[in-house]
Amino acid sequence: MGFIMVAVLIDFLAVGLIIPVLPALVGQFTANPAEQTRWYGWVAFTYAAASFVSAPMLGALSDRYGRRPVLLLGFCGLALNFFATALATGLWMLLASRIVGGAMQANAAVANAYVADITPPEQRARRFGLLGAMFGIGFILGPVMGGLLGGIDLRLPFFVAGTLALLNLLYGVFVLPESLPAERRRAVTWSAANPLSSLRALARLKGVGLLMPVLACVGLAQFTLYTVWVLYTTFKFGWGPTQNGWSLFAVGTVAALVQGVLLGRILKRVTPQRLAVLALCSAMVANIGYGLATEGWMIYAIILMNLLGNTVGAALQSLVSGAASGSEQGQTLGAVSGLSNLMAVIAPALATPLLSTVSHLPRGDWRIGAPMFFCAALLAAALLMAVLHFRAQPRSAPPSTPTPA
Template sequence: MASTRGRQAAMPFIMITVLLDMMSIGIIAPVLPKLIGTFMDSGAGTSVAYGLAQAAFAIAQFFSAPLLGGLSDKHGRRPVLLLGLLGMAVNFFVTALATEFWMLLAVRVMGGAVCANIAVANAYVADITEPHDRAKNYGLLGAMFGVGFILGPVMGGILGDHNVHWPFLLAGTLTLLNCVYGYFVLPESLPLERRREFTLARANPFTALAQLRQLKGVEMLLWVMGLSILAQFCLHTSWFLYTEFKFGWTPKDNGLSLFAVGMMAVLVQGGLLRQFQKIMPTDKLVRIGLVSSTIAFAAWGLVPEGWMMYVIIAANVFGYMVQPGLQSLVANAVDPTRQGESMGAVSSINSVAAVLGPLMGSPLLATVSHFPQGDWRIGAPFYLCAAIQAVAAWLGLRYLGRAGNLRASAPAA
């Protein structure tokens, strides 16, 4: 019992770790396109190069995430998490000092290869919580993501308006401090009796995905999750340059927009999600969120004025419930001894989407970057996001609606 209480008490520690980690990522988000733009001679070139930089990180993470997840099942979550933090700190510092685009691209590959922080954090939460509490704790983890994106982008945007290198130096410093903090404070969450032997076969990202397909009821959820995440990554890759091309936004403006997104994430995932779960099941919240997100993507591409982006951010309340809800549904279908492996595989899905999103969104944005400010055609990547999310919503409505009907009819049967 003491060991269980200790692991449950570790939740605040992992939340702080995720907060500092996401703060660092948030700091560089508004200025990375600007930094890449210093190596390019046109908006279209910047858009394509930015997409390549994002895809390079994701490709490396796709192959490394299940490997690091499997290692965390054998050696524990703590050492893998610390390795990722140290690698990201090096990534930020070298990016700040890069003098050529190829240097930046190379260090992005290195950063992706060692960073499995999201997968390990998800496995950590699964280790220390009971199945019925996972949606709530994933929501709290999402809230920490939101707080990180409240503090980070505003700081990065303000610094980036003065010097595009400063945010990377600050992010590297915070990540290094986070690593030191974790070394001295963060406890291990995985007890020795629940550890598994490591094999390269299970660390193969394609093998990990195939194994998830064998879990009853998870395959369609993975399709919904994968398409939804693909739409999100396409959005993330396009957001900063889209708002610059269409509204003339600066890094500071983009930092403020992410501030608004972070505030909504904290409000919804840190509080409203739990309130809504008292009156309706998680799968129904996910269905509503998928539809809400589809409408929001299309609206972001259509609006003619920058202030309208904030209205949509605030209106898309249920959209912020989709990812923690889907993560909870998947985690509850997985054996407790395989959470690291399964979350590494889920992270591989994220990485596949993170590769495809930039490769789809960035070239599309480059083709419309020459249109005048305010032109609705600049929103082409967002219309693509809406189409992808619409497919996810259709699959989710069919599958989750059928599952809900089966549950409702079970007592009568």
């Protein structure tokens, strides 16, 4: 378990490093903010689409050939992606490298399978929580490190990320053992490699009802915010990589605090249904605040005030999990992950054209917040559907406390 935790931490630390600087790197090959936004949208879209398509394929390949070779392939691909991005001389090189990076980043699903292989069922929740903590630490430390390095040289974070990926590859070659014995391997099937197959199972699950479109709206809002955050703060406040790195550090730290410390205490006082409603309200107001903010410090104030907004994913996941039987938990939560990945593909296609239409406006103009208002509208729709769903459901014992995402 220690081996895979270190590997995942290095992996996501490397990914987090490039978040504050990638939009600025795209800007080096474009003539104006609108063009920069459009091309960054394509870069984000190709990355998410490659990850969406490859995740079930890599998972199926790991079931057939073992976890270790697939993980090593992922580390190698990420190193190639980072170095190619650092040396890019044109947009086509950025797009090609991000396709490789998205496909290889899907090895996070293989890491989860690795943990399941080596862990007894009664200990899996705790160990998945540890793995989630490594994801979180990587995304907390990575952006602020990337912002500081990007303040020195815009391409430096990509070289550092590539070096970390190479270290991960060497670590895997010499330390990481195989977790899946030959007798438990199975042949690759097209159904297992189909990224949409699990969504049909989620739609057929009794008791989910409107929660599926609620999850879709929440996921689309979250990935829209993730996609435009750096460009939005650059256009609105003139922030550079360093300021954006610190803002993402604040977002990650607050989310980790809420999910790791406060969530369990909150659920002792309110049901997951009520928490979902309160969290959706908080997130909706926060996105309106992001869009209306006129000074950079306001963003930090909103991040701190939006504590409940960080619980919406865990609350909804708990409710969906509660609608599935014990034998359907893996398939159901896998489908939730697949739906989230699909929203990650759709978000750049919607968010960046919207931001592009207002990118010419002067710094501080409230209309630059159009993508944030779009997120708020999505969350308002999710809130309405969630309330309708809860009112239609018979009262029953609340689901068990969810493991923080």
